[in-house]
Amino acid sequence: MLERVVGYSASIMDSYDDCAALVLVSGIDGPSDLKECVTSEKEIEFTSRNIHNSKLQTEISSELLKLARPTNVNQLGASNKFFNMQFSNSIMVPEKVYPSKLSPRNPDCTDPVFSLSWIDKYLYTMPTTALVFYDQASNETEEIVITQKIMHLKSRLGRLNCKLIVVLVGSESESSVSVLSLKRKAGLTGRDDIFVLDENVANLHGFLESLMAIIYDHTTAYFDAKMNKIREKRKALMPPYDVMLWDIRFTLKLAFCAEFKKDERCSIKLFESAYDSLTLVFVKGAINTDSEEYYNGRQLLDLIAFKLVRKLVGQKAYSMFRLHIRTVHHIYELNSISLNSKCALKWSANQFASFAQLCTLIESNQVSSSSSLYSKAVPHVPAGLLWLEVAQFLSKLGDSDQIEESLDDGFSEDEKDSVDIRNAFLNSISGLSLLPRSKAFALVRYGEWLERTEPDAATEAYKSAQRLLGSNAWPNIESFLSKKLNDKLNLFLLNLSDELPNLKHESNTQIFKVSAAFQYQSTFIGREIKAQVTLFPQFDANLSLEWIKITDSIGSYNFTHLESKEEGDDAKLLVRDRECSLYIKKRQPITLEYSINPLEIGEITFVNVEFQTKGGFKQIIPIEESSKYWLKDNAINSRTKKHFAPSEDPLFVSVKSRPARIDIIDETVTVAAVDERMKFDFKLISHEEQDIEPQYVVYMDDDVIMKDSLKLSADGTPSFISGYIDVSNSGFELKFTLTFDTASDSIPVSLEYNKDIDVIIPFRANFSLKPEYFPQEWPAFFAQVTDIPDILRKWCLHSTILSLLTNVSTYVYDCKLVLENSNNIFELEQDDVAINEPIDHNAITTAKHKFTTKLNISSENSFTEKKLIDNVEARAHLELTWKRQGHETLNKYIFPSVRLNLPSVEPRILAVPTVTDSEIKVSYHIENLTPKILNFSITMASSAYFAFQGPKIMSLRMLPFSSYALNYQLITLGDGRIQNKRPLPELRVFDKTSKRTLVPIAGSPGIVVDQGSLFIII
Template identity: 20%
Template sequence: MEDYPPSYTKHNLPLVLLLGLSPDSLDDGSSTAQRQESGTRLHIQSPQCDSERARHLAQHFLALDGTQAAWNATALPGPAATMKYRMRSVGRTWTLAPRKAAPPPQSPDEANQQISPSKHMELHSTLSPLSPGSPLYPDGIITPMWLAKHQDHVPCLVIAFFEMSKSEGSSVDDTIISDINAVRAALLRSGCKTKFAAVLLSEKSIVRAPEIEDRLTSIRRTTSLDSKTGLFFQPPMSSAAEVSTFVHGIFNTLQPVSVEYYRDLTKHARRKKARSSVPVSNVATSKGGPQALSSISWNARYEVKLGVFAEFRSEMDVAERHYSQAIEDLFNVEGPFETTPSWSPRFDEARLLSDAIALRVVRCQLWNSLTSGAVQSWSNYRVRMQDLIDRRGKGSQTYSWAAWESRWAKTMSKLVQRADLPALKQSMKQSIEDSSEIIVPLTYAPPERTYASMDRTPPFLMLHHAGYWLRLATSATRLRWQRALKIPEEDRLPPGQSPASALVGRSNTYDCYLVPEPDEEYVLSGEAHAGHISSLSELSRASAQELAAHGQARLAAEVMLALARDLSCAERYAEVLEVLSPLYNVSYWRQDHWLLFGEVIPLLKQAAQAVGDSEIVLATTWESLNDPTRLTPGSQADFTHCIDEVGVRGGITVADYTDQQRDCPIAVSFAFAESETFVGDSMSCQITISLPSSARAATVTLSNISLRIGSHRPIDLVHTADDAAFSITAVTLQERDGNLLGNCNLELRPGQASTMNFTLVFREAREYRLKEIALSIKTDRFQLKHALNDIEHLQAKYWLHDDDGNRIRRGLNHHETTVVTVLPKPPKLRIAVVDLRSQYYVGEQCTLTIRVTNDEAQMVTGSIRQTHDESEDTMLSTRWETGGSQVDLCPLQELHPDDSVLLKLDVHAPLDAATHTITLDADYTLAGEPFAALKRTFTLEIVFATMFAAKFTLSPSLHADPWPSYFTSPSAQESPEGVPHLWRVGSKLRSLADSPILIESAKVIVDHIADDASCQIIAMDGLGQVTLSPQGVFERAFQLLTRKTSLDDRGPTAVELSLELTWRRQGNDTISSALVPIPRLTLSTSEPRALCVGAVTGDTDANVVLQYHLENPSSHFLTFAITLEANDDFAFSGPKHRALSLAPLSRHRIEYHLLVHGAGDVVKGLGGPGHWIYPSLQVVDSYYQKTLRVQSAGQGVKLDAQKGLAVWVPARTEKR
C-alpha cells in the first residue's frame, strides 16, 4: 500500500480542528500547498491555551483520533459515541482550502468584447475537470488531492477554546465574542458548511463564582450560539475521569452534527450526478486536444465521491456499494479503460484510481466481516485487471505486471492486518489428552453465512491470515526479479545512450506503471537491482513470521528456504547463513524425514565455505555422510580433512552435537544379553556401529566411544590402530581414573559394521538404563562429539555371534534391550518347617520346629524374625523359644556351611477359625562380606479350624429349697430375694479333629448376666480323662441355679454362658483350652410351671411314685383343673380329677402311685433293662383356659416329641 498515494489508501475519518490549543505533531507539511493558495483564513486573537489544564484537555481530545485504530466495526457510531475522528490541534490559525477556482485569464481582445450583463462565468472547484488550472482538466476523473482536501484541510467541525480570566473581566469576554463571530463569519464566507463550537475554560466553577453565569449568558446571546450544541463550559476538574466524561459528552452532542455535514456533501454530489447533461467547461478545448470527460466517467467520479462521504459517516456497506459501482463504470465498454490509449498518462491514472477503489471495496467488506466476499472481490479484480492488461496494455508477461501482483498481494496482507478480525485471532479449545484448554491459532477465517450454505467452500475463498498473502507477494516479487533478469542488454541502456527508435520501441514494449524504466529495473552493469533481493528478503521474513505465529512452521521454513536459494543465486552468502542457520538448528524436519530440506545442507555448506565458517562446514559435512545426494562433487575425501581449506579462527574447531540437533551418519545399537541379573554377576553387553554403504566418504575413524549406563561408572572404548579390524571384538575393560577403559579398532568404512562385546558387574540392586552413547573424533584441526540420547533408536533387535567369520543373529527375549534389572544377590540360606500339621485348632498352644540350613559357601551370622497378619478380631501370638525364654528376634550365630539349626516357634492360636500367614525373615551376612546384607524370606500358612460341633439343650429342674412365703414378711432392713429356679443345661460335642484328643476337664463359665439376677453353676457329676476319637461324641450336663435379687422382679433373666474344655493331643503334654460359646439363654421367672419327678420304690403296693409340682411364681391366685388320664400300661392311685388353687409365690406337690401291668418292649436304659410308660396329666388354667405343659424335672423322666412325658420303669419292678 506504500506505492499508492496515502490519501487513496487511508480510511476516511471526520476531520475536527481544535483552535486555541497547542499545535500537535501531526502536521507533517502535506497541506503546505493548499495553505499557499487563497483560501479562507481562520484566526483568533485570544491567547493560546497553554496551561497544564488545557494540555491535559487536549490529550483527551486527541485520544479520540482513530487514525491508527483497527479497520473493523468497532469504530461504528453508536449510543456510546464510539465513532472515531481525525483530530488536529492547529494553534490559533488555520487556512481552509479554496472552494472555487480563480477565473481563467483572458486575452486583451476578449477583455474588450462586450459581455452581456445577464451572463456570468460559472466557477468550479479547483480540483474539477472543468477548471483549466486543475490537474484533471479536461478529462481526468479524480485526483488524490481531492481526498486529501476533505481528509486533511476542510473540517466538518471547528472547536475553539478560550480561557475565561477572572482578573481581566469584560475585556476578555469581548475578545472571546469577537473571535467567535470572526471565525463563524470566515466559515460562512468560505462557502463550507463546517460546524462550529466553542469551549470556555474557567478557573472557578459557577458555584464559587456566580458572576460567571452572567458572563456565559452574555457570550451566548452576543454570539447566537446554541447552549446545547455550540457553547460548552468546563469548570475546574480534579480527576482525569471527569475530563474524559466531559470530552465524551461533547462528542455525544456533536456527533450527529458531524455526520450531518457529510450528509449535506452527499446530497450535493447526488444532485450533480442526477443532472441529465454532461457538465461543460467555460473554456473551450482546442481542436485536436483532449476531449472533455465522458458521461460514464462523470458517473464514476460521483460514485467515488459518494463512497468517500459514506466512509466518512462510517456507513461501510453504503460505501462498498458506491465503490463497486465506480469500478463497474471504469471497466465499462465506454469507460476510461476502453476509451483511453494505454500510452496516455490518463490510462495509468485510471489504473491507480481503480486500484484504490478496489482496495476500498475489500476494506469495506472486511469492515463488515464479509471475509469470503473480500477474498472473492480481491481475486475477481485481479482477474479483470489481468484481462484488461492483456487486451489494452502491454500484457501480463512483463516485470511490471509481476510487480503489480506483488503489490496487490501486499495490499491484501496490509488490509487483513489493519482489519484485526476476531475470526483470525487465536481461539481456546479443549485438549483431548487432559481436557485442559489450549491455544489454537487459526489459519483462515470461517466463511460468512452466504458461503456457509454451500456444500463445500473452495479453499481460495477462505480469508487466510496475512502470512498467506505475503507469501503470494513473495512469489510475485521473485517472478519480477526473474523477468527483470531477462531484459535484453539494448533495453538496459540509459535514455541518453539509446537512439530515438529504440526508446519508442521500449515504450511500446514495457509497462512502467508504478515501476522503474527497464534501464533502472536491471542496470547495465550486470547486477540485478538490489531492491529485488531486499524486497524478497523483507517479504519472506514477514511471511515466515506470520506463518509461524499461526502454527504453520513447516510452511514458514519452506519460505525461508526459498529465500536462501535466491540469496545464494545473488551470492549473498552471509545472508544465506543468517537465513538457513535457524532452519538448520531446528530438528523437527529431521525427525519427520522431510526430504524437501535435503537442500538445506548443501546450500549452507556452500555459503559457509564462501564465508569461511569452519563450524558450519564441519557440521554439514558430518551430517551429509549418510546421504550421498547431499555431497557435492569432490567431497569423497577423508572426513578428517574436510575443513583443511577453511580458515579456522581461534585454533581448533570444537563441535558438540546431540541427536536432537544433528543426524548422526553412524548407526549405533546397544543391547544387554539378558533383561535381569544379580548383584555381583557378570552381564554381557554388545555395541554395534556401522557406516551406511551409500556414503561416498572415505574411512571414518572414531577416537573413542563413551557409554553412560545409569549410575554405573562411565565406559570408554578407545581406538587402537594396531589391532586388526574384526567383525566382532571382545573388549576387556580395565579401571582407570574411576572409569572403565577398553581398547578396540574404531575404524569404519562404507558398508562396514563393527561389534564390540564386553562384560559389566553391577554392585547395587536397581534398574540400569542406557542414558547416552557419545561418538568422538579428534584431529589436529577439529574435535567433534556427537551424543546419542534417543534410547529408542539405540535398541538392538539381535545379538550377533561370530561363526568362522560369519555374523549370526540371535533374537533377544526382552523388548527393551537397553535396560537391565539388577536384583539383590540371591540368598542360599534355607528355611523349612519340620512338623507342620495340616491344620491346628482355635485356642491351641502349638510349637513349630523351624530348620535353618546354611547352603552358602561361607559362615553366616544374623537373626530371624517372624511377622504375621494382625487383626483386632483374630489376634495371633508368636514368640521364639530360646534358652527357656520367649523372644521376638531369634539370633543365628556362626552357622557354618552345610550346618543346620532347629528353632522353636511358639504359636498361640486365635479364638476364631481363620487362616493366618506367618513370614520368617532371616537377615544375615557372610563372613567374607560383612557389609553385604542378605535376606531370606519364608512364608507359611497355618489353618486354625474349629475343634467341636456343639449342640446344647435347656430343661427345667426342681429345686428342693422352700420358696419364700408371700405372707411372711422379712425385716424392714432386708430385701426379700427372688424365687430360686433350677435348670439343666445339656451339651453334646462332636469332635472335628483329624486325630484322637484327650479331654481333661469341662466346665461352664458365666460370660454375662444382668445385675438384677444371680447365677450359679452346679456340676452334676465328676469327669475323668476322656479320649475322644475323630467324629466322636462327648456329652456333659450341668445345672444352673438362677435367682432374682428382688422378689418383686418379674422380668426374664438373660444369661450368656460358654463351655470351656481343656484338652491335649495324644503323645503331647501341652494342654490347650477350647472355649465353646453356648447360645444366649432367656429364662422366664414369672410363668407357672408343672414339673414331673419320678421315683421307683420297693413297696408291694406301687412300683413307681410320680410327683407333680405345680409352681405359681406370679403375684396372682391361680386355679388349675388337673386330670390324669387312664392308661393301659399301668394303674394309678390318686385323684383322677381335681381343682387346685395356688396362692401367689407358692407351689404344691401331687403324688400318684403307679402299678405297672405287664412287660412292655424291654430296652436297655438307665441302670439296666426296662421300658418307658407315658402317663398323661392335663393341667388347665381355669381362668385363661390354657394348658400347662408338664416338664420333666427328675431322673428317669423325659419328654418325647410325639408321645409327651415318658417315665422309665426298670424291669425288676414290674408285676407279673
C-alpha cells in the first residue's frame, strides 16, 4: 500500500542505471488532491534515472496522460472516467507501528472516532503499480544481472503491496526462448507481468489498453480485499466504546473504499448511513460540547455532507446541501445556540462559500464534463445567489447589533473565514450576469454594505442597479427591488448632492411611508374628533424638517419645527403641539395628532401630507394606507402605547347630524308568516325642548310603503307610526327615517331605525285519507244502462295542523278543502270547518273534510260498450283562515296541494262494528262496484280472543253494482284486553275471478288498523 507519491530520491537502486521506472499511483474515482498525512512516514527512492529519459517511456507517459484524469483539479486535460493517476519516480510509505496510533487499542489514541488522522489515512489511500523498463539482454551475463534486479525489486515492492510490471525493450517477441527463460527465472508467473516492446513502435494502443486493465484489476482487488478485511475486523473485535460510534467508524472506512472502487451506489448509501448516525449522536447529546471531539465531529459531518453533495445528481445535490444546513441549525438550537451568534454565522458563510466555489468551478468549465467527481453536482441554483448568501451572513457577522454571543457554542473553534465580504459580493455580481434582476438585487445589497464606509462606491452600485431595472428588458417594473432601490437613492435627493439622470421627477421617490387613521368612523356635527398621521422614514439617516402640512377633505393643518426642541433624545413618537420638534431620528417613525370639529354633514377623508426639509426639498405624499394602531400616552410611565385601530376603515369618518332625543318603542312582530298581512307599530316619545313635526318615511327593504308626518309634543305624549305590509315568502328589512328641525336650530336632525323581519311558514299539516261507511243499501240488479245508478262512496280527509309561530297564539276561523281537479268525480259534503280556537306554538288542531266519489260513465251506448274510469285521481288543498291573538286582520294561508288517489271501481270490504253492553256485532259489507259478475270464496278463521256466530265457510256470487253483508256476533274469550282493543277474527275473502284476496278495511272509528290487522275498540 502506498499512501503518498513524492519527488524524493534516496538509495534503493543506485547501481541499476540501465533501467527506467514509471510509478503509477492510481485510484478509481479517488480524491482530487493529496494532503499531508499526520502519521510518521519514510522516503524510498524508486529509481535514479529520470522517468522521461527514455523515448519509449516518454511516449507511454504522454499517452497515459491522455487516458488518465489528473488528480489536481486546477490542471486541465483529457480524462478517463475510470482512473485517477499520478506519475512519479519515488514513493513514501508510513512506518509500521503496532498497535497503530489510530487504533482504539493504543492507549495514546484519545479520540478513536472523530480524529481526522485515521480519516486522512483512508481518504487518501491508493494502490500503486510500478512499470519498469529494461533493455533486452544481449548475452547470458546481462540476463543474469537483469534477473537479479527484477527479483530484488519484486521482493521489495511485494512488501509494499505494489504490483510490478516489467517492459523489455527489444526486437524479440514475448514467446522467444530468452524472454520465457527470464520470466521463469525472475518469478514473473503472471500472464501480464512482462511485456516486450520495440522502441520504434509508433502505435502503443494495444499495450496501453492492457496496462490500464491491469491497473484497474489491481486497484479493484486491493479495495475489495481492504473492505473484506474491514468487515471481518468489525465482526471480530468487541467495541471498546459506544456501539454507535464504533459503527460510524467502520461505515466510513467502507464508504471511502467504495468511493475508490467507483461503486457509486454503495458509497452513497454508506455515506448517508454514516451521516444519519452521526447526526443522531449530536441530537442525543452523546458528546460533551466542551470537548475537542465535538469540534472534530462537526468537521466530520461537514466532510460527509460535501462528499454526498459531490456524488448526488442535480437537484438532489442542492437538496442535500440544504438538509445539511438545517441539520446543523437544529443541533445549534438543541444546544441553545442562537443562529445569529458569531459561530453560527461564520459556519453558515463557510458552508455556502464551499458550495458556491464548487458551483463556480463547474460554471466556469474548470473541470472536464466527464469528471465523475464534479460533473454530477449540477448547480441548479446559480453560484451568484450562493455568493450573495455568503455576503449576507458575513454582513451580519460584521454588524455588532445583530450578533448574539454564545457562552458555550461548541463550534467557536472555526478558523478564519474562507472568503471576505467584498469578494463574496463581487463573486455574486459576476455570477449573476445572466440574470439582470437578481444582479440588480445583489448590487443593492452591495450598496447597502458600502454606505457606511464608501458612499461614492455605494452610489455607483445603486446607479448600476437602476440601469439594469430601467433597461428595455424590464419595462414598467414595480417590485420590491425597485422600491428598495428608490428608498436608497433618497439619501442623495435629501442632500441635493447628486443628480440622477434616470430619475425624471423627485415626486417619484417617497422618502416617507405614510399611514393615517381617524379615532372613530362616525361623528356628529359639533363633536370634536381626532386624527393621527404617522410618517415612517425609509432611509438610514437623521433628518430635520421645517414644516409638515396635513390635508384632508375639509381643511389643512400645519406643524412647524421649533429650534429649541431639536435635540434627538427628546424626539417623541406622538406629537400634538403645532409647534414641535420635527427632528426625525434614523428609522424612528413620528405620529402627528390633530383635532377636527366638523360643521357640515358628509364624509371626511385624508388627502395628502406635504413637508419641506431644511435643504429646501419639498414633497407631497398621498395618504392611501390606514394605520393598524392608535397611539395613546400612558399616564403611569409616560410611554406611548399602541392600541388597535378602533374602526374597520380608519381612512374616512362619516359626519352626521346631532342625535335626536326621541325614544322608540317597537311593538312590531319579529317573525312574520308567509302571505300574512302584517301590522307594524312604533310608539315615539319625544324629549326635545320644543314641539316638533317630523317627516317620516317607512321602507320595506328599498321600497317606500308609507310617507307622512306626525306631531310630537315636548310633554312626552306618545305618537304612533303604524300600518300594514303584505308579506311574501322571504325575509326583509323594515326601516323608517325621521327628519325634523327646531326653531332654535336650523340644521336638520335625522333619526333612523331598522329591524330585520324573518318570514316563516305559519302552519304545517299532515293528511290521512280514510273511507267512510255508506249504510244505505242499494239493490242488486242487472238492468239497462239508463237504470244503472251512480254508486256513491264516502271518504274523509283527516288533517292535523301544527302552528309554527312563536311567542304568539293564533286563532283558526276557517279550514276549507278546495278541489283543484276532480273531473266531477268528487262531491264535497261538508266543505267548511270552523275551528275558532287558539293555537299556541307547537300545538296542534285537527280538521275533517268529508266527500263522496261517484261512478262516471263516459258513454251512453250499450252496457257492453260503456267505458268506466278505473282510477280516480285528483288534487286538493286546504285554505286556512287565521289571525293573531289581539289583531283584527284575518289572514289566509294556502297549504301545498295534496294528491288524492281513490280506486273507483274496485271491490272492497268494509268492517262496521256495533258494541253494546250486552253484545258485540261486526258487519262485513262486501261491495261489487264493477260491471262484472264476481265469485268469492269466504272463510272466517278461528281466534284466541273471540268466539263468533255466523258463516264460517261459504261461496258468494255477486252481480255487478251490488253489495252483500255478512253479520257476525262475537263472544269474548278470557282476559284478552290489549290496550283496550282486541284483534278481530281474520276474514279471508278470495276473488276467484281476478285471483286475488280482498283485505277488509275499517268502515267506522270503532275499528282501527295496526300492522295490517283489524282491532275492535271495546
